[in-house]
Amino acid sequence: TLGYQELFTNLRTWLTEITGFADTSLQPNSGAQGEYAGLMVIRAYHMNRGEGHRDVALIPTSAHGTNPASAVMAGMKVVLVKCDEKGNIDIEDLKSKATEHKDDLSCLMVTYPSTHGVFEEAIQEICATIHQYGGQVYMDGANMNAQVGLTSPGRIGADVCHLNLHKTFCIPHGGGGPGMGPICVASHLAPFLPGNPLVKTGGELAVSSISSAPYGSASILPISYAYIAMMGGDGLTNATKMAILNANYIKERLAGHYPILYTGSKGRAAHEMIVDCRAFKEVGVEVEDIAKRLMDYGYHAPTVSFPVAGTLMIEPTESETKAELDKFCDALLSIREEIREIEEGKADRVENVLKNAPHTAKMVLTGEWTMPYSREKAVFPIAFVKEGKFWPTVRRIDSAYGDRNLVCSCIPVEEYATETELA
């Protein structure tokens, strides 16, 4: 394992430097597990100071669902903090909740830049407020690709963060593949980093192991290792700049066609932005219809209805070329015109390209075509689609119905008994 040991040591050093902290644990297997690990470390820190009663976690309403879930798993009580109409943490509400819970405040969980895609300008004040009341700051690092090389959790005043190596550091993420959610901590939390009963990991006052493997999903760490090694400091910083630039490029191209929900005081987004589709409900178009129609243009939809229902959240990352970004914007602008046809009564409110999307080959190639629009409009809505058509294989079935109404398809155990008896 000597090669792996060297890799762990270097990777921990790099991640520690990137986050502006003092040490790193490679144990957690996902962002959510990192949250849990980080909160257990915070809990141990308070206990070690004789303040084990501190069990309140402040969490802004914009947080990812894993934040409150992890807090509850770590034995904490969740107290929500409001956001203002610009999507930022409501500082007055934060201060009043922190004062109210000053005796039992454990921590704040905060995502930076926020899930609303904005660099929250008050972030340092927010962290200072929590410290003032004896709490620790857990920074959810899922949006770290908007920070690497430019700023850091250590710099803004947080105490611990997780990194989603499968988001920011190149490990393939789609399809629910294995992840890695190392946590990085400031020096006062380093003694509590998780240990392992067999292999020496973590600090002198280590919390018990978070995952059974001492270095999490170690076999995928070489991906992040190679990525960081090959990019180097300048490369990583450049990637961050490109991610932010790409998001703002899309934002500018869509401006005037779609409302962008939140921006910073200078009118900029961070590395992602929320496109508001709620106004189209008036003509019966839901965000889901836009997501499905994107498939006809060859695109998998970006995040739908998180963190705000009825919206699309677009995060282009640094990876796409300008040509690809332009194609994607052209598709969204073309869909906007399709919505306009419904708004202006030129297209039917029910039988239209959005409601019937996605259009499969089977649908347009077999039988008689009865839709009030052409087959061409259905499957080749814009020139570039003809050059490389991606054919969706199925039409809509019942969207989220199956997720919300679980059906057990296993036969009852008794059935086996009968079969055996019959045999």
Ligand SMILES: *Cc1c(COP(=O)(O)O)cnc(C)c1O
């Ligand atoms: C993805 C994400 C998480 C959870 O990370 P997993 O690795 O999927 O467990 C937590 N917070 C935010 C803001 C995220 O985007």
